[in-house]
Amino acid sequence: MTVADISDWYEDLLGPDFHARDINLGPDPEGEGDIVATLVRYGEPAASRSAVLWVHGMTDYFFHEHVARALDEAGYAFYALDLRKCGRSCQEGQRWHYSTDFRHYFAELTVALDLVTAEHPDVIPIAHSTAGMIVPLWAAHLARNDSARHAKLGGLILNSPWLDMMYPKPLVRVLRPVVNILGRVAPGVEIPGGNLGAYGMSIHRDHHGDWDFDVTFKPVRGHRKYLGWLREVLRSQARIHRDEIDVGVPVLTLCSAGSQLGRPYSDESTGVDTVLDTRQIQRCAPQLGEDVTVHPVEGALHDVFLSKPGPLAEALGTTIDWLRRR
Numbered sequence: 001m002t003v004a005d006i007s008d009w010y011e012d013l014l015g016p017d018f019h020a021r022d023i024n025l026g027p028d029p030e031g032e033g034d035i036v037a038t039l040v041r042y043g044e045p046a047a048s049r050s051a052v053l054w055v056h057g058m059t060d061y062f063f064h065e066h067v068a069r070a071l072d073e074a075g076y077a078f079y080a081l082d083l084r085k086c087g088r089s090c091q092e093g094q095r096w097h098y099s100t101d102f103r104h105y106f107a108e109l110t111v112a113l114d115l116v117t118a119e120h121p122d123v124i125p126i127a128h129s130t131a132g133m134i135v136p137l138w139a140a141h142l143a144r145n146d147s148a149r150h151a152k153l154g155g156l157i158l159n160s161p162w163l164d165m166m167y168p169k170p171l172v173r174v175l176r177p178v179v180n181i182l183g184r185v186a187p188g189v190e191i192p193g194g195n196l197g198a199y200g201m202s203i204h205r206d207h208h209g210d211w212d213f214d215v216t217f218k219p220v221r222g223h224r225k226y227l228g229w230l231r232e233v234l235r236s237q238a239r240i241h242r243d244e245i246d247v248g249v250p251v252l253t254l255c256s257a258g259s260q261l262g263r264p265y266s267d268e269s270t271g272v273d274t275v276l277d278t279r280q281i282q283r284c285a286p287q288l289g290e291d292v293t294v295h296p297v298e299g300a301l302h303d304v305f306l307s308k309p310g311p312l313a314e315a316l317g318t319t320i321d322w323l324r325r326r
Helices: 065-073 102-117 131-145 169-185 197-203 227-241 266-273 278-288 309-325
Strands: 011-013 014-028 034-042 051-055 077-082 125-128 158-159 251-256 292-296
Touching: 014 065, 014 102, 014 131, 014 169, 014 251, 034 102, 051 065, 051 131, 051 227, 065 309, 077 102, 102 131, 102 251, 125 131, 125 197, 131 227, 158 278, 158 309, 169 227, 197 278, 227 278, 251 278, 251 309, 292 309
Parallel strands: 051 077, 051 125, 125 158, 158 251, 251 292
Antiparallel strands: 011 014, 014 034, 034 077
């Protein structure tokens, strides 16, 4: 049983339609003070509804009001989780999104599961990018070690999950052992940030996008990244590639139909994934379980739910149809 100090609900930064509560998890195992995760709720959801739980990616947090409203209108209770050191949850003196062991996230995911399913019959996480790797690891952990909690997972929806490195295979093979050693002995060494500028500019309304978000929580060019974090990314992806992960529930994977990597912003950036290689997503996602549906969305962005109106409507429609067919 995961033990945590849970606050009462209070009005969220998104306004009166949203409420949040803090999950206080005690000392950070990585030595950066006390850690907090934040559970966000839309409206006053009926207890009879199945629930969805949004889990953000790297350099991210929950701000997708339009998704909450659409899924609520479709009949699903909507919740979101800002993970430790991310978005609402990052405390003074902590490095944004810093983790050297993604199993640490299992604590807040499990508390969120318990809180949501205390009110609803089951919950379906919607996990984006890095969380699209972390949440399947957690689901597989529950399948092996906690069947009662695993039974409350109604499925997984993965939004452009990060399941492989988006670089040439020979380069990754060379870098993997180097990162493994350096990330163990010098985990806090900063590394280049992954060139998120084209993506950030394609979504923020101050540049070429349609969306407003807090650029302290989600900088247009991304947060700093570290060797220890990269080592854990590679280690977690390797477990998926070795077929060690079986989530044990149905999975819907959404992604863009195309990628454009390593280039500055252009008009084409508004209709492709400029962060991950979507061919890798389509190849690796079926390794997560026995019942995996992969749905590429033409014209979608890395976060398919921040796409232009046409691809966004397809992503939402596909999600709602899949939820109803479960």
